[in-house]
Structure formats: structure tokens, C-alpha cells
Amino acid sequence: AQSVTQLDSHVSVSEGTPVLLRCNYSSSYSPSLFWYVQHPNKGLQLLLKYTSAATLVKGINGFEAEFKKSETSFHLTKPSAHMSDAAEYFCVVSDLSNTGKLIFGQGTTLQVKP
Amino acid sequence: DAGVTQSPTHxxxxxxxxxxxxxxxxxxxxxxxxxxxxxxxxxxFIFQYYEEEERQRGNFPDRFSGHQFPNYSSELNVNALLLGDSALYLCASSTRGWYQETQYFGPGTRLLVL
Structure with missing residues (x-):
């Protein structure tokens, strides 16, 4: 069965410094992986997705993620944090046995300090 | 182009x-x-609807049911509400097909059960 583990429940950075949100996945097959962001009282917005085309995936708002099969990781990075990046971030894997189902991690709260 | 919409908000x-x-x-x-x-x-994940039928279901009791209409809109019904049903309910839409299809989320309905 597929699963994802977000290694940090809370990450705090200063504005202008790099962001690293860590995610490990478990899958028997080559997975589809996503990062979604949720701002307070908002729905989920897709940041980026990996579907086996390229291991380095670029998303919106300067975010990118690298798929590393050997490490079963899909960490999200951004070179320079903005105040507007403060939100909840979810690492997500698509369930191969249940094509309608997305499996979410527990989420990482990103705090950006001025 | 309107995205995914949900009602009510609360x-x-x-x-x-x-x-x-x-x-x-x-x-x-x-x-x-x-x-x-x-x-x-x-x-x-609760369930997924396509062609007006429930296609996939997560680990939720039968108190949770749904419907899809010919215009593809959908309803989620919850009977015999429990305090534990208090949550944000999110709807996501996509095109039917391979599991790599991106799901786009609405802003959600926040349900409070007293």
C-alpha cells in the first residue's frame, strides 16, 4: 500500500531564507506524487506533481521538488521564502490500487518570520 | 473559468x-x-463519483453517501451525524482516466456538529 510521511510537523524560516519541507513515500511501484498547499480557510492548491517524466519538478511560486527513488523521498524546496508562503503543506501520493484516491501526509505548517 | 465550487461554506x-x-x-x-x-x-478520501455512480470508496461508514447528477455536480449526504463528523469537507474534480490526473479542490464546507 502507498503512504507518505512528512518528517516535520512545523518548520519555521526567516523571510528570504531557503525552505525545505521533507517527505518520504512508500510505494511498490513508481508513484505519482504531489505537493499541495492550503492557506488558512482556503481549499487545497496544487504546487507541483511528479509523474515519472523528470525527477526535478518545478511548480508554482518558485517551489520545486526532487524525486529520489533510492531515498524514497520527494522533498519540497524554495530558494527564498516570502511571507505569503506561510501555510500548511501536504505531500500526497496517488493510490495505484484505487485510482480515485489521493493519500495525504499529515501536513507541515510553514511559518515565515519577518 | 470558475474552479470547483462548494456550498454552503459553513x-x-x-x-x-x-x-x-x-x-x-x-x-x-x-x-x-x-x-x-x-x-x-x-x-x-471518502468516495469518488463518475458517470453518476460511486466508483471508489474509502474507509467510511454507510452513513456517508453521495450522488452525481448528469451535469457532473455532486452531493455528499451524511446521516445520523456524530460529533466526530465535524470537519472540513473538500470536493475535488478531475477527468476520468489514468491515476496521474490532477485533482482540483474546492474551498470546502466546514461542518460543525453539536
Whole structure:
């Protein structure tokens, strides 16, 4: 069965410094992986997705993620944090046995300090 | 182009009551999935509708049921509400097909059961 583990429940950075949100996945097959962001009282917005085309995936708002099969990781990075990046971030894997189902991690709260 | 819309935005019910939540998918999408997000948790898959039938289901009791209409909009019904049903209910739309299809989320309906 597929699963994802977000290694940090809370990450705090200063504005202008790099962001690293860590995610490990478990899958028997080559997975589809996503990062979604949720701002307070908002729905989920897709940041980026990996579907086996390229291991380095670029998303919106300067975010990118690298798929590393050997490490079963899909960490999200951004070179320079903005105040507007403060939100909840979810690492997500698509369930191969249940094509309608997305499996979410527990989420990482990103705090950006001025 | 309107994205995924949901109504109502907020709802307060008492234990034992029944509730109906509504979702209109993004233009061009024919598949609707529903998720429950408890406070501080990642969303959990409830079920998915395509061609007016439930195609996939997560680990939720039969109190949770749904419907899809010919215009692809969908309803989520929850009977005999429990306090534990208090959550944000998210609707996501996509096009039916390979599991790599991106799901686009609405802003959610926040349900409080007293």
C-alpha cells in the first residue's frame, strides 16, 4: 500500500531564507506524487506533481521538488521564502490500487518570520 | 473559468441530524471526489463519483453517501451525524482516466456538529 510521511510537523524560516519541507513515500511501484498547499480557510492548491517524466519538478511560486527513488523521498524546496508562503503543506501520493484516491501526509505548517 | 465550487461554506448541525453538501466541478471535468479533513489532519478520501455512480470508496461508514447528477455536480449526504463528523469537507474534480490526473479542490464546507 502507498503512504507518505512528512518528517516535520512545523518548520519555521526567516523571510528570504531557503525552505525545505521533507517527505518520504512508500510505494511498490513508481508513484505519482504531489505537493499541495492550503492557506488558512482556503481549499487545497496544487504546487507541483511528479509523474515519472523528470525527477526535478518545478511548480508554482518558485517551489520545486526532487524525486529520489533510492531515498524514497520527494522533498519540497524554495530558494527564498516570502511571507505569503506561510501555510500548511501536504505531500500526497496517488493510490495505484484505487485510482480515485489521493493519500495525504499529515501536513507541515510553514511559518515565515519577518 | 470558475474552479470547483462548494456550498454552503459553513454549516452547524446537531447530533443525529442529516446534512447535504454540494459541489460543482471545474469546467470540463467529469469526476468528483470527496474528502474529509479533521482539524490538524490531512484529508481522508471518502468516495469518488463518475458517470453518476460511486466508483471508489474509502474507509467510511454507510452513513456517508453521495450522488452525481448528469451535469457532473455532486452531493455528499451524511446521516445520523456524530460529533466526530465535524470537519472540513473538500470536493475535488478531475477527468476520468489514468491515476496521474490532477485533482482540483474546492474551498470546502466546514461542518460543525453539536
Amino acid at each position: 454549516l452547524i448541525k446537531t447530533r443525529g441530524q442529516q446534512v447535504t453538501l454540494r459541489c460543482s466541478p471545474k469546467s470540463g471535468h467529469d469526476t468528483v471526489s470527496w474528502y474529509q479533513q479533521a482539524l490538524g489532519q490531512g484529508p481522508q
